[in-house]
Amino acid sequence: MKRRHFLALSLISLPFSAAGEPNAHVSTIDPLVRSFTGGKDVLPGKVTLVLPRIADNGHSVPMTVKVDSPMTPAEHVRAVHLISEKNPVRDMASFYFGPHLARAEFTSRLRLNGSQRVVAIAELSDGSFWSDMVQVEVREAACTED
Amino acid sequence: MALARIQVPPQAKRGEPVEVRIVIQHPMETGFRRDANGVRQRRNAIVALVCRYGGVEVLRAITSPGVAANPTLRFHLRAEKTGDLEFWWIDDDNVEGSAKAQLVVV
Numbered sequence: 644m645k646r647r648h649f650l651a652l653s654l655i656s657l658p659f660s661a662a663g664e665p666n667a668h669v670s671t672i673d674p675l676v677r678s679f680t681g682g683k684d685v686l687p688g689k690v691t692l693v694l695p696r697i698a699d700n701g702h703s704v705p706m707t708v709k710v711d712s713p714m715t716p717a718e719h720v721r722a723v724h725l726i727s728e729k730n731p732v733r734d735m736a737s738f739y740f741g742p743h744l745a746r747a748e749f750t751s752r753l754r755l756n757g758s759q760r761v762v763a764i765a766e767l768s769d770g771s772f773w774s775d776m777v778q779v780e781v782r783e784a785a786c787t788e789d
Numbered sequence: 790m791a792l793a794r795i796q797v798p799p800q801a802k803r804g805e806p807v808e809v810r811i812v813i814q815h816p817m818e819t820g821f822r823r824d825a826n827g828v829r830q831r832r833n834a835i836v837a838l839v840c841r842y843g844g845v846e847v848l849r850a851i852t853s854p855g856v857a858a859n860p861t862l863r864f865h866l867r868a869e870k871t872g873d874l875e876f877w878w879i880d881d882d883n884v885e886g887s888a889k890a891q892l893v894v895v
Contacts, residue, residue, distance in 0.1 A: 702857060702858070703857040703858070704857070714867075725855070727855055730855050731819070731820075731821060731854075732853045732854055732855050734853060734855075735852075735853055735855030735856065736850060736851065736852045736853060736855060736856055737850065737851040738848065738849070738850045738851075739848070739849040739850070739851075740847060740848045740849070740864075741847070742867075743842065743845065743847035743848075743866060743867060744847065744848065744864055744865060744866060744867065745805070745806030745807070745865040745866060745867040745868075746806055746864075746865040748864070748865065749862060749863060749864040750861070750862070750863040750864075751856060751857075751860065751861055751862050751863070752856065752857035752860070752861055753855060753856060753857060754817070754819070754854060754855055754856065754857050754858075755855075785819070
């Protein structure tokens with residue numbers, strides 16, 4: 644195989660393999676992640692984290708989390724955790740709910756201290772964990788600017 | 790500090806999703822900001838928020854300064870019966886706040 648063929652192949656195959664593997668968005672040795680999952684695998688998928696690709700102002704970034712779940716007593720979302728890569732407080736927010744919500748979806752606003760990746764982890768009623776990750780470019784960071 | 794506004798539709802049909810929106814007036818002070826005199830502002834953010842519908846807890850949020858000032862939350866409840874929608878929250882200064890709205894289900 645020629646070098647350029649190998650490079651082209653790796654470029655094509657990498658994003659797909661990375662997206663499907665467990666813990667593609669999180670580190671299994673991250674104590675914060677472990678505090679939510681108890682060491683279980685976090686699979687990419689089922690969760691959609693909606694954040695703007697470019698945020699002019701990190702003080703207030705609109706965010707929506709959607710989880711693919713029917714929200715019935717038998718099958719629902721138990722919790723959604725939001726983890727920041729660069730905020731001084733990485734544990735941004737956790738939302739606990741259940742079948743009383745008609746949709747596994749909520750909207751709020753976040754503060755982001757600079758361009759970073761934001762991860763959402765959802766815990767389903769069957770005990771499985773799912774994640775999504777979004778890279779946000781923040782033009783004006785919140786929090787720590789002096 | 791206990792200023793909040795809840796928005797629910799005037800009526801909801803039983804079994805249908807109801808959009809609930811809340812805005813709480815709170816600075817969500819990060820603890821890293823300095824005022825005009827260079828004095829660091831002490832952290833003061835809402836750390837927990839609970840929503841009850843008809844006395845049953847339907848949503849609980851554990852928050853941090855990673856949530857923007859004047860926090861907003863929008864979600865969809867399943868309308869079951871006419872009842873109170875009660876929000877309660879507490880911040881780093883142990884100041885509690887609450888807000889209430891009635892959800893009319895027909």
